Amino acid sequence: xxxxxxxxxxxxxxxxxxxxxxxxxxxxxxxPGRWRAAGxxxxxIALAVAAVGLHAFGADVSDHDAPLTWTxxxxxxxxxSRFSARVKAVHAARSIANASPGGSGNSPDGQKRVTTxxxxxxxxxxxxxxxxxxxxxxxxxxxxxxxxxxATDRMEETSTIVYPFVQPGWWTEGVAVFEIPPRExxxxxxxxxxxxxLVVEPNGPEIEIDLGLDxxxxxxxxxxxxxxxxxxxxx
Amino acid sequence: xxxxxxxxxxxxxxxxRPVAVPLAALTAASCLAIVAxxxxxxxxxxxxxxxxxxxxxxxxxxxxxxxxxxxxxxEPGAFGGPAKRLLEIEFExxxxxxxxxxxxxxxxxxxxxxxxxxxLLAITPRLGGTYGPxxxxxxxxxxxxxxxxxxxxxxxxxxxxxxxAPRELTIDVGRYEFREGITLTPGWHLxxxxxxxxxxxxxxxxxxxxxxxKGTRS
Numbered sequence: 001x002x003x004x005x006x007x008x009x010x011x012x013x014x015x016x017x018x019x020x021x022x023x024x025x026x027x028x029x030x031x032p033g034r035w036r037a038a039g040x041x042x043x044x045i046a047l048a049v050a051a052v053g054l055h056a057f058g059a060d061v062s063d064h065d066a067p068l069t070w071t072x073x074x075x076x077x078x079x080x081s082r083f084s085a086r087v088k089a090v091h092a093a094r095s096i097a098n099a100s101p102g103g104s105g106n107s108p109d110g111q112k113r114v115t116t117x118x119x120x121x122x123x124x125x126x127x128x129x130x131x132x133x134x135x136x137x138x139x140x141x142x143x144x145x146x147x148x149x150x151a152t153d154r155m156e157e158t159s160t161i162v163y164p165f166v167q168p169g170w171w172t173e174g175v176a177v178f179e180i181p182p183r184e185x186x187x188x189x190x191x192x193x194x195x196x197x198l199v200v201e202p203n204g205p206e207i208e209i210d211l212g213l214d215x216x217x218x219x220x221x222x223x224x225x226x227x228x229x230x231x232x233x234x235x
Numbered sequence: 236x237x238x239x240x241x242x243x244x245x246x247x248x249x250x251x252r253p254v255a256v257p258l259a260a261l262t263a264a265s266c267l268a269i270v271a272x273x274x275x276x277x278x279x280x281x282x283x284x285x286x287x288x289x290x291x292x293x294x295x296x297x298x299x300x301x302x303x304x305x306x307x308x309x310e311p312g313a314f315g316g317p318a319k320r321l322l323e324i325e326f327e328x329x330x331x332x333x334x335x336x337x338x339x340x341x342x343x344x345x346x347x348x349x350x351x352x353x354x355l356l357a358i359t360p361r362l363g364g365t366y367g368p369x370x371x372x373x374x375x376x377x378x379x380x381x382x383x384x385x386x387x388x389x390x391x392x393x394x395x396x397x398x399x400a401p402r403e404l405t406i407d408v409g410r411y412e413f414r415e416g417i418t419l420t421p422g423w424h425l426x427x428x429x430x431x432x433x434x435x436x437x438x439x440x441x442x443x444x445x446x447x448x449k450g451t452r453s
Binding site for chain 2: 005010073087112116117118140145146147149150152153156179184
């Protein structure tokens with residue numbers, strides 16, 4: 001970094017040059033420059049560390065497109081920018097009796113049972129639009145573990161909240177049915193969002209409602225699970 | 236760095252030649268030359284795919300997959316029509332990811348899709364059928380793989396009249412990896428090799444299943 005100062009062979013053993021004792025020596029003049037260089041290096045290191053830190057811990061690409069989330073709890077009307085939603089009740093069931101479409105694999109009473117290795121969680125939800133009629137996309141049950149469970153496709157869609165149009169002015173009621181391992185129920189939340197189009201909308205609205213189930217409540221709910229859940233609204 | 240003024244004037248510092256840097260450069264250059272002369276650095280050869288049989292389990296990173304069996308069944312036709320003969324391959328799949336995935340259709344070219352089916356890279360002998368296979372849960376219902384919830388996946392080919400079912404099937408199965416990038420949606424992608432149009436998924440395991448005749452399903 002600094003130019004080595006070598007004693008001139010022709011000068012005395014102490015290296016004093018022709019510069020007189022009154023003139024300021026080179027090494028004295030070098031001091032501020034050295035400090036400045038050290039400062040520059042430190043600043044450089046600090047900036048590099050900051051850049052690496054921001055890259056590692058700051059917002060990443062997926063955060064830029066993350067939806068805007070309104071949160072609430074069971075029984076509450078949660079108002080988002082484009083729609084409002086509420087959760088009325090949560091049930092559990094071990095199987096679902098869908099209306100049979102006819103054909104093979106039916107039970108004689110015209111129902112088609114679907115079972116699960118986990119448990120079916122039935123969330124009674126309601127939604128109303130702020131301005132424009134719209135339909136909701138597949139609800140997601142967000143577990144405490146961070147896993148996201150999309151509403152099951154083994155339940156006939158016509159009885160779920162995804163099917164009807166959500167209109168402004170009144171509440172549309174329906175269910176969202178999930179298939180999850182029982183241990184994932186405690187601490188879970190339901191996430192509702194308008195149906196997405198072909199192009200993914202960045203920062204779209206979503207409503208996240210905490211089902212308010214702690215370990216105890218989750219256990220009670222599972223213990224009280226119905227053997228068969230029959231979707232409502234069927235003649 | 237700075238020689239102290241006490242150094243003797245005729246000290247050896249003056250005659251010291253900087254040899255380390257040229258020497259290092261020379262070594263690096265000769266190493267490079269040797270490597271180039273020997274044909275350069277190539278990527279290590281791919282690990283040969285594992286050979287698995289019925290009942291074996293493969294860790295596909297996103298999924299843990301057990302190859303249950305392959306069978307032929309006949310199903311009574313709908314509305315009293317002629318019976319259908321099906322060749323089915325059954326898997327037991329646990330989604331180890333964070334989100335619900337879809338079962339999806341077997342691989343059909345390119346880098347492959349994000350579903351479980353995409354990792355079924357090739358099924359030999361090729362089973363055409365008029366409509367290709369259907370992929371669903373048992374009984375034809377459901378197409379989702381929820382996280383941490385074991386699910387049965389059935390790939391079913393409808394055999395045409397008089398078509399003989401093969402005695403055994405070999406399935407090339409791929410593996411997934413979690414990737415994110417600027418142009419890439421962060422998520423699970425098939426492990427591939429090659430670039431652009433030559434991009435092909437890598438076979439992680441080759442599974443051979445005997446086809447068991449199972450008679451008629453009610």
